[in-house]
Amino acid sequence: DAKTTQPTSMDCAEGRAANLPCNHSTISGNEYVYWYRQIHSQGPQYIIHGLKNNETNEMASLIITEDRKSSTLILPHATLRDTAVYYCIVRGSLYSSASKIIFGSGTRLSIRP
């Protein structure tokens, strides 16, 4: 699986959009980009995933660059409850046997009032 690089920490004002970047320059054509977050003392929570098109759901939007070497997770209106560690993961082909997710260090996002 391709390696990802994320900033160690970020902060954002409550009510503003939080934009979390992720670099995955060695991503291969059949690898997906996944985002999870982990709120303190809880298990990780799936947020969103995509291959090459931008994706949006009730939690967030995922913007993947045309060359797929980087992506941005957007939380459109951050709240204090969005304070968490956000993990960007590039995952091997969904049809391969190697489908476990390996978590990196993530970005610690702090939302300030």
Added chain:
Amino acid sequence: GAGVSQSPSNKVTEKGKDVELRCDPISGHTALYWYRQSLGQGLEFLIYFQGNSAPDKSGLPSDRFSAERTGGSVSTLTIQRTQQEDSAVYLCASSTDRGRSGYTFGSGTRLTVV
């Protein structure tokens, strides 16, 4: 059930004792994963079960660790002769098929070895 259930939520054990941690995945989820997270650290993959395939045990840190999944549902992670460095939160996750829609994690078991 509605989510992944893990038990116990907290476990304190003496060094050298064996412990069993239980995971009840979401009904119908064919894939089950175990991770652990030491204090202030990231998530470490331990083992992965997918249907009737042989489990991927590549993350188990030593032969004191083992896991089984009975009937394709409930899983038990066993740690023999526990050591203080085994203290961590042990997280279980399940997913449909190969997890293309993401994993659902339980709340974990906090293991403390004294």
